[in-house]
Amino acid sequence: MNDWSRIAPQLVDATGETLYMVGVATALTVLLGVPLGVLLTITAPGALAPHPLVNRLLGLVVNLGRSLPFIILLVLVAPVTRGIVGTTIGSTATIVPLTIGAVPFLARLVETSLREVAHGKVEATLAMGARRRDVVRTVLLPEALPSLVAGVTVTVVALISYSAMAGAIGGGGLGDFAIRYGYQQFRTDITLATVVLLLVVVQLLQWAGDRWARRLATS
Amino acid sequence: MIELSDVRKVFPARRTAGEVVALDGVSLSVARGEFAGVVGPSGSGKSTLARLVNLLERPTSGTVTVDGRVLTDLDAAGVREARRSIGMIFQHFNLLDSRTAAGNVEHPLELAGVGRTERRRRVAELLDLVGLADRHASRPAQLSGGQKQRVAIARALAARPSVLLCDEATSALDPASTTGVLELLRQVRAELGLTVLLITHEMSVVRAVCDSAVLMSDGRVVDGGPLTEVLARPDSALAAQLVPAPAGPETGDGALVQLTVTDATPHGAVLQTLTAELGLSVEVVGGSVETVAGRRFGRLLLRVEGDDGRLDPALARLRAGGALVERTAAGDPRPQPDADDAPPRPDREPDVQRLADAPDVQR
Numbered sequence A: 001m002n003d004w005s006r007i008a009p010q011l012v013d014a015t016g017e018t019l020y021m022v023g024v025a026t027a028l029t030v031l032l033g034v035p036l037g038v039l040l041t042i043t044a045p046g047a048l049a050p051h052p053l054v055n056r057l058l059g060l061v062v063n064l065g066r067s068l069p070f071i072i073l074l075v076l077v078a079p080v081t082r083g084i085v086g087t088t089i090g091s092t093a094t095i096v097p098l099t100i101g102a103v104p105f106l107a108r109l110v111e112t113s114l115r116e117v118a119h120g121k122v123e124a125t126l127a128m129g130a131r132r133r134d135v136v137r138t139v140l141l142p143e144a145l146p147s148l149v150a151g152v153t154v155t156v157v158a159l160i161s162y163s164a165m166a167g168a169i170g171g172g173g174l175g176d177f178a179i180r181y182g183y184q185q186f187r188t189d190i191t192l193a194t195v196v197l198l199l200v201v202v203q204l205l206q207w208a209g210d211r212w213a214r215r216l217a218t219s
Numbered sequence B: 001m002i003e004l005s006d007v008r009k010v011f012p013a014r015r016t017a018g019e020v021v022a023l024d025g026v027s028l029s030v031a032r033g034e035f036a037g038v039v040g041p042s043g044s045g046k047s048t049l050a051r052l053v054n055l056l057e058r059p060t061s062g063t064v065t066v067d068g069r070v071l072t073d074l075d076a077a078g079v080r081e082a083r084r085s086i087g088m089i090f091q092h093f094n095l096l097d098s099r100t101a102a103g104n105v106e107h108p109l110e111l112a113g114v115g116r117t118e119r120r121r122r123v124a125e126l127l128d129l130v131g132l133a134d135r136h137a138s139r140p141a142q143l144s145g146g147q148k149q150r151v152a153i154a155r156a157l158a159a160r161p162s163v164l165l166c167d168e169a170t171s172a173l174d175p176a177s178t179t180g181v182l183e184l185l186r187q188v189r190a191e192l193g194l195t196v197l198l199i200t201h202e203m204s205v206v207r208a209v210c211d212s213a214v215l216m217s218d219g220r221v222v223d224g225g226p227l228t229e230v231l232a233r234p235d236s237a238l239a240a241q242l243v244p245a246p247a248g249p250e251t252g253d254g255a256l257v258q259l260t261v262t263d264a265t266p267h268g269a270v271l272q273t274l275t276a277e278l279g280l281s282v283e284v285v286g287g288s289v290e291t292v293a294g295r296r297f298g299r300l301l302l303r304v305e306g307d308d309g310r311l312d313p314a315l316a317r318l319r320a321g322g323a324l325v326e327r328t329a330a331g332d333p334r335p336q337p338d339a340d341d342a343p344p345r346p347d348r349e350p351d352v353q354r355l356a357d358a359p360d361v362q363r
Helices: A004-042 A052-067 A070-076 A078-085 A091-115 A119-127 A132-167 A173-183 A188-218 B046-053 B076-083 B101-111 B116-129 B145-157 B175-192 B203-209 B227-231 B237-242 B268-277 B311-320 B351-357
Strands: B002-011 B020-030 B035-039 B061-066 B086-090 B163-167 B195-200 B212-217 B220-226 B255-261 B281-292 B295-305 B324-328
Touching (some): A004 A091, A052 A091, A070 A078, A070 A091, A070 A132, A091 A132, A119 A132, A119 B086, A132 A173, B020 B212, B020 B220, B035 B046, B035 B175, B035 B203, B086 B145, B101 B116, B101 B145, B116 B145, B195 B203, B212 B227, B212 B237, B220 B227, B227 B237, B227 B281, B255 B311, B268 B281
Parallel strands (some): B035 B212, B086 B163
Antiparallel strands (some): B212 B220, B281 B295
8 A cells, every 4th residue: 555655546546637638628629519509599590590401400409419428439430539539548549539429418408508598588689680690609608608608617527427437448547547546456545545536526617617607597 | 760671580490380370461650758568468479570670589580670770681790780779677677687787788888899997987877877876886686676787777778779679577576666667767758868668567567658559469460559548549459448437237227328537528518418428327336547648547437227219319529529438338348457467367277176176086
């Protein structure tokens, strides 16, 4: 048990890697997932810019992404990852499958949030002579913001769980650490320590997300 | 100012419902500065009518003209431009919860590209106009229904429209707030020279603020005109709802005569003629008085006994003299006034009874 002084710095490194992967993947997911969610919402029948064909196509892509088990997706997108990052090993490379896995997930959550904005608010704004993009910018997104923040929080937590899985095939981070030291060297204490660490990170993120969403909703 | 010409609106059939003809050839004309009402029961098409004026709903056929512009001929950009001069308020206010009262009023100004200092100035002016200057930082959730509608009115007026559409604007408010909002509407109409089209199912609202009104039923305009003119027409369906006919007596002898009393029609002469001149026995058996468009209108139901055949010629003579008087029959009630306001009367046995009668329950 006295090798903890050797393992501890590596645990810190692994946590850093996880945060890096999840952080960048979250940023990219929000950047891609929110517009996709907006498109899904406004192209629906009876919505702001109904477009059945685009709507069905996007829905299909999102469902495909959501129904693939992440571990399969990880392998499937390996060529894409190599194309973008140059390698499929390491934290940076893992960001690609993480993002691809999380975008459809967030897009659905965004769609649900935006759909809950009362249609009357959209109509009132159209009656002012607003363009459709103004309605998205000044009504749909701001009105759904508390719910969107909650959606992003859920996505971040899912990304942490995905990133641990990605660790299993050489992604680095806490998942990788738990497999290599905890599982392969039969060190249950290391596995446990990793789990506790993940739990703390998830708890902190969820708490921060909830707080932010609540503040937006009541301010 | 607002001109609808032979407008039809058909909602195409859906999987769950057949084709719905919401408006079936409606023509309507509202003059500049007029406060016009549209009344009718639920499903009569009156809300669709309001939404056609700013093209939130496009008519299936027919034309919509506002302030000389044929909206139905405009492209999307033209319609957006035209909508800036048509304010609208709604039953459920439709304020943005993410903005303060001031932020909501500022919204249309932002969309119109008005500069920040000018926006601030205008918002303060508008909140002052609706009497909510002290609530500028409040969120909609912190305001009462009446205050929310005042904010919505300020928002609707922000872009200096010439027309204001009110779609059931007081239907979600309590009586005191309704009175306040109606007073405000009348005040801004007078101060800003607005043309107002007000959709409602409450006759009391029409009586309180409108100069003219149309009655809709099944997607058609069935009656309408300036209220003073409508009320002087004894056979008007709209008048019957605006100033309800008094309920007649269940039984009794003699002829029933209905007398409509207005500021302009001679009614003293009627009683004078019937009693003094003809020597008939006249008894007032019912009556109702309402203030409409700032004037008093009443209906009296008289029972006249001892008619020896001189009553009808006398009534004809009085009518020729301008009196609004006619014979009416007992047990011939006119449409119930404000029928839409009253809770529906249960006209069948409760469901429990029906269940017990069902064959499989008796088994």
